[in-house]
Amino acid sequence: MLDRIADPWGVRTPYGRDEPWPTRVDQLLDPGLAEGDVERWVHSACVLCANGCALDIAVKDGRMVGVRGRGADHPNHGRLGPKGLFGWQANRARDRLTRPLVRRGERLVEADWDTAMGAIVARSREIRAKHGAGAFGFYSSGQLLLEEYYTLSLLARGGLGTPHVDGNTRLCTATAAQSMRESFGCDGQPGSMSDVDHCDTLFLVGYNVAETQTVFWMRMLDRLDGPDPPRLVVVDPRRSVPARRADVHLPIKGGTNVALLNAILHEILRNGWLDRAFVDAYTIGLDALAALVDRYPPARAASICGVPADRIREAARVLGSAERLFSACLQGVYQSNQATAAAVQVNNIHLVRGMIGRPGCGIIQSNGQPTSQNTRETGCNGEMPGFRNHRNRRHMEELARIWNVDPLVIPSWGAPTHAMKILRYAAEGSIKLLWIIATNPAVSIPELRRLRSTLDQEPLFVVVQDAFLTETARHADIVLPAAIWGEKTGTFTNTDRTVHLTEKAVEPPGEARSDLDILLDYARRMDLRDKDGAPLVKWRTPEEAFEAWKVCSKGRPCDYTGITYDRLRGGGIQWPCTDERPEGTPRLYTDHRFFSDPEVAQDFGHDLDTGGARSETEFRALNPAGRAFLRASEYLPPIEEADDEYPFLLTTGRTIYQFHTRTKTARAPQLQRAAPDAWVEIAAPDARRLAIEEGDWVRVESPRGHVVVRARISEIREGAVFLPFHYGTWDEDPGSHRWPRAANELTITAWDPVSKQPYFKVAKVKLLRVAASGGVPSPAPTTGAAAPAPGVVVPPTVGGPAAEESNPRPGG
Ligand SMILES: Nc1nc2c(c(=O)[nH]1)N[C@H]1C(S)=C(S)[C@@H](COP(=O)(O)OP(=O)(O)OC[C@H]3O[C@@H](n4cnc5c(=O)[nH]c(N)nc54)[C@H](O)[C@@H]3O)O[C@H]1N2
Ligand SMILES: Nc1nc2c(c(=O)[nH]1)N[C@H]1C(S)=C(S)[C@@H](COP(=O)(O)OP(=O)(O)OC[C@H]3O[C@@H](n4cnc5c(=O)[nH]c(N)nc54)[C@H](O)[C@@H]3O)O[C@H]1N2
Numbered sequence: 001m002l003d004r005i006a007d008p009w010g011v012r013t014p015y016g017r018d019e020p021w022p023t024r025v026d027q028l029l030d031p032g033l034a035e036g037d038v039e040r041w042v043h044s045a046c047v048l049c050a051n052g053c054a055l056d057i058a059v060k061d062g063r064m065v066g067v068r069g070r071g072a073d074h075p076n077h078g079r080l081g082p083k084g085l086f087g088w089q090a091n092r093a094r095d096r097l098t099r100p101l102v103r104r105g106e107r108l109v110e111a112d113w114d115t116a117m118g119a120i121v122a123r124s125r126e127i128r129a130k131h132g133a134g135a136f137g138f139y140s141s142g143q144l145l146l147e148e149y150y151t152l153s154l155l156a157r158g159g160l161g162t163p164h165v166d167g168n169t170r171l172c173t174a175t176a177a178q179s180m181r182e183s184f185g186c187d188g189q190p191g192s193m194s195d196v197d198h199c200d201t202l203f204l205v206g207y208n209v210a211e212t213q214t215v216f217w218m219r220m221l222d223r224l225d226g227p228d229p230p231r232l233v234v235v236d237p238r239r240s241v242p243a244r245r246a247d248v249h250l251p252i253k254g255g256t257n258v259a260l261l262n263a264i265l266h267e268i269l270r271n272g273w274l275d276r277a278f279v280d281a282y283t284i285g286l287d288a289l290a291a292l293v294d295r296y297p298p299a300r301a302a303s304i305c306g307v308p309a310d311r312i313r314e315a316a317r318v319l320g321s322a323e324r325l326f327s328a329c330l331q332g333v334y335q336s337n338q339a340t341a342a343a344v345q346v347n348n349i350h351l352v353r354g355m356i357g358r359p360g361c362g363i364i365q366s367n368g369q370p371t372s373q374n375t376r377e378t379g380c381n382g383e384m385p386g387f388r389n390h391r392n393r394r395h396m397e398e399l400a401r402i403w404n405v406d407p408l409v410i411p412s413w414g415a416p417t418h419a420m421k422i423l424r425y426a427a428e429g430s431i432k433l434l435w436i437i438a439t440n441p442a443v444s445i446p447e448l449r450r451l452r453s454t455l456d457q458e459p460l461f462v463v464v465q466d467a468f469l470t471e472t473a474r475h476a477d478i479v480l481p482a483a484i485w486g487e488k489t490g491t492f493t494n495t496d497r498t499v500h501l502t503e504k505a506v507e508p509p510g511e512a513r514s515d516l517d518i519l520l521d522y523a524r525r526m527d528l529r530d531k532d533g534a535p536l537v538k539w540r541t542p543e544e545a546f547e548a549w550k551v552c553s554k555g556r557p558c559d560y561t562g563i564t565y566d567r568l569r570g571g572g573i574q575w576p577c578t579d580e581r582p583e584g585t586p587r588l589y590t591d592h593r594f595f596s597d598p599e600v601a602q603d604f605g606h607d608l609d610t611g612g613a614r615s616e617t618e619f620r621a622l623n624p625a626g627r628a629f630l631r632a633s634e635y636l637p638p639i640e641e642a643d644d645e646y647p648f649l650l651t652t653g654r655t656i657y658q659f660h661t662r663t664k665t666a667r668a669p670q671l672q673r674a675a676p677d678a679w680v681e682i683a684a685p686d687a688r689r690l691a692i693e694e695g696d697w698v699r700v701e702s703p704r705g706h707v708v709v710r711a712r713i714s715e716i717r718e719g720a721v722f723l724p725f726h727y728g729t730w731d732e733d734p735g736s737h738r739w740p741r742a743a744n745e746l747t748i749t750a751w752d753p754v755s756k757q758p759y760f761k762v763a764k765v766k767l768l769r770v771a772a773s774g775g776v777p778s779p780a781p782t783t784g785a786a787a788p789a790p791g792v793v794v795p796p797t798v799g800g801p802a803a804e805e806s807n808p809r810p811g812g
């Protein structure tokens with residue numbers, strides 16, 4: 001028996017290059033239950049990150065009683081991380097929403113569905129008649145199911161006809177998608193997670209994979225512990241667990257990724273480590289890239305990034321001599337300065353080295369949320385369904401044909417509105433109905449004070465659809481109780497395009513309904529019709545919705561036509577999956593033909609510095625003809641840097657045990673105990689200077705707000721501090737006077753010019769010690785990047801008996 005809180009990654013199963021990753025089946029059942037007590041195992045996959053670990057849900061007496069990884073499935077080969085093992089307990093929480101709530105003055109009171117839906121529909125009809133489609137805003141998620149998104153996309157874009165449809169994926173993977181459009185012409189991960197089995201070099205940029213995709217890290221660890229291990233290069237201002245294992249760790253100053261990556265490209269080109277034949281045949285733009293990176297010798301980048309020039313050279317040598325390079329980025333790129341430009345430089349490294357479309361040569365511009373890929377595919381994330389290009393008239397006509405609506409109904413005259421703009425329109429009053437589904441912006445959006453005042457705008461009608469009474473729901477006019485994972489059926493797609501089916505295991509609590517049923521009900525009550533007067537939404541069940549989506553995806557890069565629910569019952573399938581490729585597609589671009597043909601491309605590209613869009617004519621003039629784009633970008637400093645008044649650079653992010661705003665993980669006792677409250681990570685030399693000791697209460701203040709949390713003296717880079725963003729107010733004891741602790745009180749309302757993803761990773765702050773620790777250490781876990789610096793003694797994070805995994809069976 002293993003304590004999977006104290007040891008999140010579990011026992012090692014080392015393997016060598018080109019060998020299969022051994023199976024290890026992780027399982028957790030309620031204490032006292034044996035496998036024989038389980039009545040049914042229901043087919044599913046984990047929805048607590050984009051790894052998409054395949055699992056079965058154990059059911060007894062109509063209740064979930066545990067989970068078990070599926071050994072045959074490609075993302076996890078049976079393994080589960082701490083969130084996967086323990087997180088499902090949230091479904092059984094006693095404080096689930098079970099009935100709709102409607103606002104009566106200051107209070108939200110229970111109502112029946114007819115009353116709640118009736119109120120939404122009455123308000124919608126009035127707004128539609130008076131103000132038109134542009135007065136509706138939909139802000140959804142990366143956590144619904146494909147069928148739900150597709151229904152939302154149709155009813156909002158094809159039915160009401162509003163351009164204001166986006167998701168929290170704007171905060172999450174907007175840059176991942178945008179960087180792939182800029183480099184390859186379309187969204188879609190080139191690589192596969194199985195590239196880790198074949199690579200000789202791993203490059204992780206701004207990606208704390210050990211804590212955020214724990215099972216993917218298990219795969220990397222098993223290679224690192226096996227024969228012929230890959231070399232590992234990590235770029236992260238914190239000494240994360242991957243950084244501790246790295247051959248080269250570059251603890252760069254936050255916000256300087258582009259300078260560093262330009263220097264790495266400088267070294268690769270100058271030393272002739274490029275694949276000239278590949279570059280000539282399959283890419284365009286080398287000359288401009290070479291001319292630009294020529295101005296970034298390592299010494300220059302060293303002074304910008306605050307790391308030694310020799311270490312940059314060493315990293316470049318490792319990447320430049322790799323024969324099979326696997327790279328992955330995440331929020332340290334996408335939420336940091338020059339997000340798209342930086343992500344694109346990682347694509348460039350692969351393109352100049354000809355390392356794409358072969359086993360071991362993969363790029364994953366990672367997804368974070370479990371279903372963020374589907375938001376993007378179906379057009380709920382400020383994009384058009386099927387990766388269609390809103391500026392390509394033929395694409396839009398085709399979509400109108402599929403939906404059987406007048407092409408003029410689908411708003412394609414401009415770029416779909418991005419989330420931060422939707423919120424601005426809501427604040428300014430032009431959006432009058434804001435429907436928030438499966439996201440908790442009152443904790444997760446930058447600069448919370450501003451967000452709260454938006455939600456409380458008098459004329460704005462706010463609908464919140466969630467499983468819990470979140471911080472956001474408390475500001476709503478109507479709250480709709482949602483059935484969640486395990487209580488509904490549908491599909492979702494992980495970070496390497498693997499599509500999974502998740503089946504309903506148990507009934508939702510009380511009157512909670514699936515998001516699909518809620519959206520179908522709304523479309524019916526609004527009497528949304530197609531151009532022939534038939535009901536607009538022509539499906540009733542998840543499987544019918546999936547079949548309709550297949551029609552929409554046909555012929556596009558994300559072609560699902562070869563997939564059926566029945567086939568998915570045999571395990572996940574990577575899209576595209578068609579009659580010609582019935583087994584799915586592990587890697588894109590095996591023929592080195594990219595999606596840059598103007599008739600195929602999802603996007604015509606942008607200026608990476610200003611975000612200015614290229615016209616179709618400009619795009620055609622480049623004559624890309626299936627070649628990939630090498631895009632160059634100068635380093636530009638972040639909009640906010642440390643100064644005399646605010647001498648520290650704040651970055652924010654995650655810990656292994658909590659998921660986002662903790663609506664699920666805080667309701668799993670083992671996870672909540674492991675990381676019960678917020679903290680701030682401070683480098684030992686900075687702490688000494690400010691006379692701050694472990695556990696002391698520190699006020700962290702930016703020009704926008706402040707928090708007061710306990711200090712963890714960690715190995716973060718000097719001058720930088722880190723706050724986890726998980727901690728809002730919903731579980732604070734109202735009687736106890738607490739200080740503010742949400743990281744987003746401090747962050748900036750500003751975003752990447754190209755992807756429009758907010759900058760959660762750079763804000764200037766000052767620190768002030770406000771109270772002594774009283775001998776109590778900070779609540780930060782000791783297992784990940786928040787581990788105490790050498791010499792700082794704190795009790796280790798452990799789980800105890802209830803956090804033990806039953807039956808870990810290597811090879812089982
Ligand atoms: N346990 C857990 N796992 C999760 C989630 C969760 O909430 N909890 N959420 C899921 C989701 S939706 C997402 S998006 C992913 C996010 O997964 P990650 O991106 O891995 O997580 P973060 O902690 O946001 O940021 C990663 C790292 O970026 C570094 N960083 C900050 N600024 C910079 C910079 O300028 N440059 C570089 N190179 N690095 C920088 C930080 O030090 C941090 O270690 O995790 C997914 N998995
Ligand atoms: N400072 C800072 N802020 C950040 C980040 C950061 O790194 N730093 N990261 C950003 C990123 S990458 C992300 S992804 C966001 C995440 O931010 P949020 O999306 O706000 O986070 P969650 O807590 O996952 O919110 C999801 C909500 O959906 C509900 N829910 C779950 N399943 C279902 C369902 O099936 N149906 C319905 N209707 N509801 C459901 C949950 O109860 C929860 O309230 O935060 C962003 N904010």
Ligand code: SF4
Pocket residue numbers: 046047048049050051052053076079080081082083084085212213214215216
């Ligand atoms: S790695 Fe992600 S998908 Fe897998 S068990 Fe952990 S949270 Fe779930």
Ligand SMILES: [Mo]
Pocket residue numbers: 171172173368369
């Ligand atoms: Mo995310």
